[in-house]
Amino acid sequence: MKDIAFGQYYPIDSFVHRLDARTKLLITILFMVSVFFADSFFLYLFILLALVLMVAFSKISFIRILGTMKPIIVLAIITTVLNFFLTEGEGEPLFKWWIFELYIEGIFVGVKMLLRLIFLVMGASILTLTTTPVALTDAVEWLFYPLSYLRVPVRELALIMSIALKFIPNLVEEAQRIIKAQKARGANFESGGLIKRAKAFIPILIPLLVSSFRRADELALAMDARCYGYTAKRTKMKKLTFRSRDLLAGIVITLIFGSMIALRYCSGVIINGETLAELCPWIYYGSM
Amino acid sequence: MDKDKPIISFDNVFFGYSSAEDEQFYYAVHDATFDIYEGEFVAVVGKNGSGKSTIAKLMNAILEPSDEGGSVTVFGIDTKKGNKYEVRKRVGMVFQNPDNSMVASIVEDDIAFGPENLGLEREEIVSRVDNAISLLGIENLRTRTPHKLSGGQKQKIAIAGILALKPDVLVLDESTAMLDPQGRKEVIQTLIKLNKQEKITIVLITHFMEEVLFADRVLVVNQGSVKLVGTPKDIFLNCDKLIEYGLTIPRLIELESKLRQSGLDVTQGENNVELLAKEVAAVLSDRFET
Numbered sequence: 252m253k254d255i256a257f258g259q260y261y262p263i264d265s266f267v268h269r270l271d272a273r274t275k276l277l278i279t280i281l282f283m284v285s286v287f288f289a290d291s292f293f294l295y296l297f298i299l300l301a302l303v304l305m306v307a308f309s310k311i312s313f314i315r316i317l318g319t320m321k322p323i324i325v326l327a328i329i330t331t332v333l334n335f336f337l338t339e340g341e342g343e344p345l346f347k348w349w350i351f352e353l354y355i356e357g358i359f360v361g362v363k364m365l366l367r368l369i370f371l372v373m374g375a376s377i378l379t380l381t382t383t384p385v386a387l388t389d390a391v392e393w394l395f396y397p398l399s400y401l402r403v404p405v406r407e408l409a410l411i412m413s414i415a416l417k418f419i420p421n422l423v424e425e426a427q428r429i430i431k432a433q434k435a436r437g438a439n440f441e442s443g444g445l446i447k448r449a450k451a452f453i454p455i456l457i458p459l460l461v462s463s464f465r466r467a468d469e470l471a472l473a474m475d476a477r478c479y480g481y482t483a484k485r486t487k488m489k490k491l492t493f494r495s496r497d498l499l500a501g502i503v504i505t506l507i508f509g510s511m512i513a514l515r516y517c518s519g520v521i522i523n524g525e526t527l528a529e530l531c532p533w534i535y536y537g538s539m
Numbered sequence: 540m541d542k543d544k545p546i547i548s549f550d551n552v553f554f555g556y557s558s559a560e561d562e563q564f565y566y567a568v569h570d571a572t573f574d575i576y577e578g579e580f581v582a583v584v585g586k587n588g589s590g591k592s593t594i595a596k597l598m599n600a601i602l603e604p605s606d607e608g609g610s611v612t613v614f615g616i617d618t619k620k621g622n623k624y625e626v627r628k629r630v631g632m633v634f635q636n637p638d639n640s641m642v643a644s645i646v647e648d649d650i651a652f653g654p655e656n657l658g659l660e661r662e663e664i665v666s667r668v669d670n671a672i673s674l675l676g677i678e679n680l681r682t683r684t685p686h687k688l689s690g691g692q693k694q695k696i697a698i699a700g701i702l703a704l705k706p707d708v709l710v711l712d713e714s715t716a717m718l719d720p721q722g723r724k725e726v727i728q729t730l731i732k733l734n735k736q737e738k739i740t741i742v743l744i745t746h747f748m749e750e751v752l753f754a755d756r757v758l759v760v761n762q763g764s765v766k767l768v769g770t771p772k773d774i775f776l777n778c779d780k781l782i783e784y785g786l787t788i789p790r791l792i793e794l795e796s797k798l799r800q801s802g803l804d805v806t807q808g809e810n811n812v813e814l815l816a817k818e819v820a821a822v823l824s825d826r827f828e829t
């Protein structure tokens with residue numbers, strides 16, 4: 252569980268691992284935007300293609316990436332079921348039982364939402380699995396650098412982010428230890444209603460908070476001892492550099508998503524007297 | 540190297556906290572006076588709450604003496620007046636829990652944190668990181684994630700992170716306390732190597748009395764001041780005092796002290812069964828002959 256929690260960096264060597272973190276960050280953002288642009292099943296194939304390429308060139312097993320879905324399985328199922336039954340369609344319902352009615356539109360919406368969720372989580376996971384937190388932080392810092400002209404402390408915020416990422420496994424471990432300790436004292440986290448269960452977590456949250464403050468205190472001391480704040484011109488050991496592979500990856504991904512978005516908006520283009528949507532309806536099957 | 544040249548001097552140092560509970564003012568360090576000399580390996584011992592950590596923090600200007608509370612001089616810099624960063628650069632500090640002193644999720648990135656703070660050129664940072672890694676023999680851990688490593692490995696990384704600042708003195712505040720015996724041994728051996736080969740002055744704060752034996756000199760702290768100073772041997776000849784200050788004595792040293800009390804003149808003062816046996820034998824055979 253600790254290994255895959257939040258898609259922690261997975262240290263191997265691959266094309267995707269070697270890409271500049273900024274490239275990966277931009278590709279991920281483009282990927283996410285595209286996921287929201289795709290609205291028919293055919294257009295989803297473009298997303299899938301990009302995803303398959305990203306997974307293949309990262310040398311990370313598909314199972315491991317799917318594993319990062321685990322924390323949101325329940326959310327995914329609930330969303331899908333709600334979309335199935337709460338979407339009203341125009342024709343006859345395919346299925347009717349008590350107050351539940353299932354329309355073809357409901358299935359479309361539900362399946363598309365599910366795919367979106369899966370794509371988004373997988374896309375984000377590939378980013379964090381293949382990029383060290385330090386590189387990711389540097390990329391975020393680069394992306395938001397213009398804000399520093401508005402006196403936003405971008406560097407400090409980026410450092411805070413990387414330290415927070417570093418401490419996630421420590422906190423997960425600590426939480427598990429506290430849960431065990433409370434269970435040994437007879438605490439019960441598995442039974443009772445929602446409110447009762449939520450209340451049962453207070454004895455976990457409070458020790459966790461207290462220990463986090465202690466950690467923060469010690470960390471501040473350790474940072475002082477390592478001369479944090481010595482100069483305003485902090486330097487970096489690893490400088491991000493764009494290389495030809497970044498250009499290559501950028502071009503491929505832009506082509507894929509560019510053609511997808513273009514197709515979506517070309518439904519009205521007239522070819523030989525017919526619109527593209529009439530000519531090739533399969534491209535737009537499932538869109539509404 | 541000059542073992543007569545003090546590099547850290549405490550001059551009648553006082554340091555106090557005001558307690559949150561009863562709004563009283565307590566001295567954690569009370570009239571402490573001592574010197575640390577260049578190139579030595581010093582152990583600092585004392586029971587819980589005796590003020591060891593406070594003394595350590597005074598050594599690298601994380602804390603400074605109270606007003607009118609004496610002075611701490613480090614490489615000629617008065618920590619109250621001088622540049623604190625210059626002090627911290629020269630006196631590195633390693634803490635008890637390595638998890639809470641690391642900032643990055645990859646070993647080499649963490650080691651680079653100190654030199655990055657100093658604003659050094661990239662080549663210099665890389666060379667310092669390489670150097671620290673090879674000094675500690677942790678080449679195999681370079682690109683690993685610290686949280687999956689053993690306690691001893693993590694503590695070595697924390698030490699490497701400090702060494703990358705190129706300090707002259709390394710202060711370790713109970714840095715072996717959370718380790719298993721194997722990890723403790725590895726860290727101590729590393730410290731001995733750094734002291735002998737790299738001529739780094741070591742100040743080892745510990746409550747494991749066995750670790751005291753590796754030191755050139757021992758400072759015994761009680762109630763915020765240094766009560767005893769001497770070689771490990773001298774210190775262990777003073778068992779009664781050590782017990783009075785709430786310290787536990789290694790079994791063998793205790794045995795020796797009991798032998799002395801019952802009239803056998805042994806003065807080994809080292810936690811070594813063989814040496815003690817030889818000495819007892821020598822003393823006894825002397826007696827038979829006369």
Ligand SMILES: Nc1ncnc2c1ncn2[C@@H]1O[C@H](COP(=O)(O)OP(=O)(O)OP(=O)(O)O)[C@@H](O)[C@H]1O
Nearest residue numbers: 556557558567585586587588589590591592593594
């Ligand atoms: N931040 C603080 N606020 C109040 N009192 C403190 C604080 N830090 C230390 N003290 C008190 O100062 C005294 C000396 O503490 P210090 O941490 O230096 O002892 P120590 O010898 O390092 O103990 P230990 O072996 O437990 O680490 C203790 O009585 C402690 O309660």
Ligand SMILES: [Mg+2]
Nearest residue numbers: 591592712713
């Ligand atoms: Mg202490």
